[in-house]
Amino acid sequence: MNFESKLSEVSKRIKSSIIRELLKVANNPGMISFGGGVPDPDTFPRNKLAEISKEILENEHRFVLQYGTTEGDVELKKGYINLLKKYDGIDWVKDENMVITVGSQQALYLVGMTLLDKNSYCGVSRPIYLGAASAFSQRAPKFINIPLTKDGLDLEYLERELEKLYEIGEIDKFKFVYAISNFHNPGGVTMNLEKRKKLVELAEKYDFLIVEDDPYGALRFEGNKVPSIYSLAPNRTILLNTFSKVLAPGLRLGVIIGDEFLIRKITMTKQAADLCSPSLTQRLAARYIQRYDLYDEIAPTIKLYGEKKDTMMKAIEENLGDIKDIDWTRPEGGLFTWITLPKGIDTMEMFEMAKMEKVLYIPGEAFYVDEPDRNTMRISFCLPSHEEIHEGMRRLRRVIDKYAKEKGIEI
Numbered sequence: 001m002n003f004e005s006k007l008s009e010v011s012k013r014i015k016s017s018i019i020r021e022l023l024k025v026a027n028n029p030g031m032i033s034f035g036g037g038v039p040d041p042d043t044f045p046r047n048k049l050a051e052i053s054k055e056i057l058e059n060e061h062r063f064v065l066q067y068g069t070t071e072g073d074v075e076l077k078k079g080y081i082n083l084l085k086k087y088d089g090i091d092w093v094k095d096e097n098m099v100i101t102v103g104s105q106q107a108l109y110l111v112g113m114t115l116l117d118k119n120s121y122c123g124v125s126r127p128i129y130l131g132a133a134s135a136f137s138q139r140a141p142k143f144i145n146i147p148l149t150k151d152g153l154d155l156e157y158l159e160r161e162l163e164k165l166y167e168i169g170e171i172d173k174f175k176f177v178y179a180i181s182n183f184h185n186p187g188g189v190t191m192n193l194e195k196r197k198k199l200v201e202l203a204e205k206y207d208f209l210i211v212e213d214d215p216y217g218a219l220r221f222e223g224n225k226v227p228s229i230y231s232l233a234p235n236r237t238i239l240l241n242t243f244s245k246v247l248a249p250g251l252r253l254g255v256i257i258g259d260e261f262l263i264r265k266i267t268m269t270k271q272a273a274d275l276c277s278p279s280l281t282q283r284l285a286a287r288y289i290q291r292y293d294l295y296d297e298i299a300p301t302i303k304l305y306g307e308k309k310d311t312m313m314k315a316i317e318e319n320l321g322d323i324k325d326i327d328w329t330r331p332e333g334g335l336f337t338w339i340t341l342p343k344g345i346d347t348m349e350m351f352e353m354a355k356m357e358k359v360l361y362i363p364g365e366a367f368y369v370d371e372p373d374r375n376t377m378r379i380s381f382c383l384p385s386h387e388e389i390h391e392g393m394r395r396l397r398r399v400i401d402k403y404a405k406e407k408g409i410e411i
């Protein structure tokens with residue numbers, strides 16, 4: 001049978017994630033991987049979670065083993081509302097402004113399904129988080145690719161594009177700007193307050209929504225916290241958050257916060273997808289954040305990542321710092337830095353050499369929905385040890401030298 005002929009247009013377009021393909025070799029002996037973007041499993045509070053799991057299975061089995069509401073566990077929502085008050089000074093969020101999702105990845109998918117049509121426009125960073133690109137692409141919208149600079153999106157570029165849409169009478173089809181406000185994946189950069197305010201101004205002027213994705217905000221090692229875009233414009237911002245980086249990604253729990261009408265619509269989309277998020281992990285997270293101070297608990301993890309970031313910055317400087325035109329971002333939190341190598345270096349092509357030299361990174365071309373900048377790569381510093389970070393960078397330098405020599409590129 002010709003299965004291909006039975007596929008939907010969307011399904012025909014979908015490709016398997018190149019990250020998954022590339023990282024199949026990550027566990028080979030002796031390999032040092034800067035590829036994986038996952039938290040360090042040793043940081044998961046497994047004993048505390050084991051204890052609570054036992055308690056809720058014994059005492060709350062009528063809830064935790066049963067279907068729940070699509071909106072999500074009220075206990076978890078209550079706990080999250082408290083966190084927003086305590087840590088962000090946000091005191092207006094009610095149950096109706098919130099839906100619990102299966103990770104932020106589902107939130108991105110639901111937002112795309114609820115807001116985008118084939119002829120819609122949405123503004124995204126260039127480079128873009130791969131998962132957002134795949135989620136939004138399900139609706140085949142037209143992407144406005146906004147360059148990412150050291151302090152967030154290039155809003156002058158965005159404004160010029162919005163003005164063009166206005167002039168051709170298409171501005172009402174521009175639905176939202178997708179922004180990772182803190183410690184961008186893959187870029188490592190944070191949007192400054194001035195830009196957050198300017199983005200809100202543009203959203204008001206051209207009447208669009210902002211989708212603020214903030215999985216890493218709590219993982220700040222240095223610098224001052226910047227108010228969320230949501231706190232500046234709660235009426236036009238949909239805030240996505242997740243327990244993946246502050247508790248454990250295996251729980252698969254995210255949260256969408258926004259205007260009541262939009263949350264109701266997103267909840268209806270979710271109902272069609274999965275009826276409800278898992279009752280068991282929702283109650284587990286709810287009891288965990290009731291019993292423990294989430295942010296006190298992750299303080300050691302933040303310290304650990306911060307120290308590894310410092311080691312990574314030092315290792316890049318020492319090993320790659322003299323390469324012509326090299327540039328890398330200096331994250332104040334999160335898991336990633338983004339390296340731009342001299343023009344002419346194709347990091348996807350170079351990947352084979354890197355594998356032989358036993359060092360892995362993610363070629364930048366994975367993070368574009370238009371013609372990629374092929375001389376870029378994403379580097380994660382949270383999993384390798386300090387020694388592996390130094391050794392991995394030494395290996396990467398050997399790879400770059402060898403590749404550049406073979407291609408006749410001066411570096």
Ligand SMILES: Cc1ncc(COP(=O)(O)O)c(C=O)c1O
Pocket residue numbers: 037102103104105106129131180185213215241242243244249253254
């Ligand atoms: C920017 C961004 N958004 C969303 C997600 C999805 O996270 P999860 O589905 O685990 O909540 C990730 C995961 O790495 C991410 O980096």
